[in-house]
Amino acid sequence: MTLAATPSLQLAVQAARFAEHPLFILPQAVADLWGAGRTHWTYAEALAEVLRLRMSYAAAGYGPGHRVALLLENRPEHFFHWLALNGLGVAIVPINPDATPDEIAYLIGHSGAVLAVALPSRLAQMQGHGVPAITDDAAPPAAPGPAGTMPEPGTGECALIYTSGTTGKPKGCILSDLYFMQWGAWYAAQPAPIALREGAERLMTPLPAFHVNAMGNSFMGMLATGGAQVIIDRFHPRSWWDMARETGATCFHYLGVMPAILLAIPPGSGDRDHALRFGLGGGVHADHHAAFEDRFGVPLLEGWAMTETGGACILSAVAEPRNVGTRCLGRPDRPGPAMDYRLIDDQGLDVSPGIPGELVVRAWGDDPRRGLFSGYLNDPAATDAIWQGGWLHTGDIMRQGPDGALHFMDRKKNIIRRSGENIAALEVEGILNTHPQVAQVAVVAADDPLRGEEVMAVVVPKPGVDEAAVARALVDHAAGRLAYYKVPGFVVFRDALPVTSTQKVRKADLGGLTENPLADPRCHDLRAEKQALRKVRSETSH
Structure with missing residues (x-):
């Protein structure tokens, strides 16, 4: 090479x-x-x-x-x-x-x-x-x-x-x-x-x-x-394997939503009639990982990287044991550009093995930034913030297993990751707050077994409104100003939002709601409308 x-x-x-x-x-x-x-x-x-x-x-x-x-x-x-x-x-x-x-x-x-x-x-x-x-x-x-x-x-x-x-x-x-x-x-x-x-x-x-x-x-x-x-x-799920055979594909990249959709298709005689040796991606649901490999005969290698880290600091569960179904990302001492890493607590101190901590990374050697991103354009403050003490702070919480492999746990950042798209909650909140029937809103990530996470807006409405009508109006309002994937898939109404003494919303207190939003009687599921919006935009563009 x-x-x-x-x-x-x-x-x-x-x-x-x-x-x-x-x-x-x-x-x-x-x-x-x-x-x-x-x-x-x-x-x-x-x-x-x-x-x-x-x-x-x-x-x-x-x-x-x-x-x-x-x-x-x-x-x-x-x-x-x-x-x-x-x-x-x-x-x-x-x-x-x-x-x-x-x-x-x-x-x-x-x-x-x-x-x-x-x-x-x-x-x-x-x-x-x-x-x-x-x-x-x-x-x-x-x-x-x-x-x-x-x-x-x-x-x-x-x-x-x-x-x-x-x-x-x-x-x-x-x-x-x-x-x-x-x-x-x-x-x-x-x-x-x-x-x-x-x-x-x-x-x-x-x-x-x-x-x-x-x-x-x-x-x-x-x-x-x-x-x-x-x-x-x-992604065309029903022709995925046909396209793999037609093109002679030997490997593929995936998002977590893709294995889930392929597994939902009834089994067929061609499930293993392909030349794919591996898939590389991230976010496959724990319940789908082993089932996909067993049915289609292709190992799914879970990986992790950020736009900021690139190939200089990347993780992938290539070597065995891959700990299938545990969001295992492999050992950091993998082949490739040499990287250094730590798992730290909120005070910046190293955590013990098995204890969750924030992943911080850097390139090995004299230049910790070698091969990583060169900074945020016109934003030195944000660049300095992500590079603290010579380490790039990923905002991702991981734990290290007894075999040295890292396992993804959660994210510290207020980011919603839907089907591989990173969505800033504050951007969506800024749009929804301009709707005349919204008194207050918090946008958070809701669990979604198909897409990993879905955008959920928790809304305190103005008095006397029809909540169902407002929920649909908010989708239309957001759709005119944001890419379709940023539009809320769930809208939940509350009489008030939990706040701190300085009136900042305590999103952590919404945790139970995010795990199962449909269990709440004031939740409106608008994911079908959201997908319809995507289809309309796709047809319009072509």
Whole structure:
């Protein structure tokens, strides 16, 4: 395995070694949906397209110091434009296709992007935000200002990816070339059952390209080893195994919701008729883990990482015993980029084995930040807050078992993790508080066996309202201002919220409600309406 300094250089290295091997594969149904006209792109073809785009951007004056926003869904075009711009030292800002106009305006404005590139069907979403917006097949306009000096290989900014925090607005994580290369280094170093075979693997993922999983973990793992990324537009449970067989997929990435849905489909003769060697992901329900492996014959390797940690500090239960069904994340002394870790209490002191504590991490060696994120854009206070005492504070509570493996317990952060999406509760609260029939609201995570967690709004309404009508009105109110997945799936009414002496809501006192919201007579289950909203938006976008 040969690792270069940047993703774009890595493509050139691998195109010389695996020129006729596929880099991207689409199932035929996905190719038809996208009108792609083809299902495979070889390394040589990908490099040729990247070089063509790079020449076009270079001729228009783009270079270091510029950022370009991309709304290209999960398609190969996202990766072509990314690698073309990376070769010029330009950072990209991936945009969630489900983002609302207000959310897109914030991302473009906060990031300082100078250009927006979108699919023709998505162009309207990127227009009107103060920067030129073009389709992915158009020549870029002249850059608005001169580019800076090309940085040393590996040190430049590669991407700016936004992640929800405990504040209302998303924070922009500055991610370097080294950050992305560390993902590939980690994946290539893993033993069996991963043990990637150079030039032979095909990783199937329906996860979005605007997240670091598909861009970093999946793609860089394949690029580092000459493998192929099998791209699916979204998770299709009933055709999942057919797509795996059609594309020759050898591994896949998952979110916890996916095994649950696949298990709900009646057993069939083709359940084990596939070439998948392992699945890598996180959040599989304890009751589903062993059942999935027994039925489909594929080990699900639970893992953990953050946008902030990348491949420099990542956990995965690869080696036995994997402690299936316990949210075991494996031993921290795993192969790959060397990391250091501690489990600490609220006073910053190490906890004893078996006692839950917050996970704090850093890279091993003289530079604790090597390969991790480079900081939050325009927010040094938040960067300093997550880096305390030379350790990155993850906000995740874990315990260490007698075999040294870490087990995920809970999160300290006020974050709702729904089907892999991180949702800031304060952002949703800010929107719901603007509704005229809301006196007070607290947004928390409710347990959901399918999606891990669901957004739940606990509302104190204005006097004399129809609670059922208000619950549905709040969904409509939020849907017009937030991406569909942030909209409440449960709305529960209360006469008052528990508060501290300073009138801050004590969300911890809502714990019993979050475990089983449907047991409360004033709970309104709006998950079906929420899913219908997703379907409407998906059909509208296409």
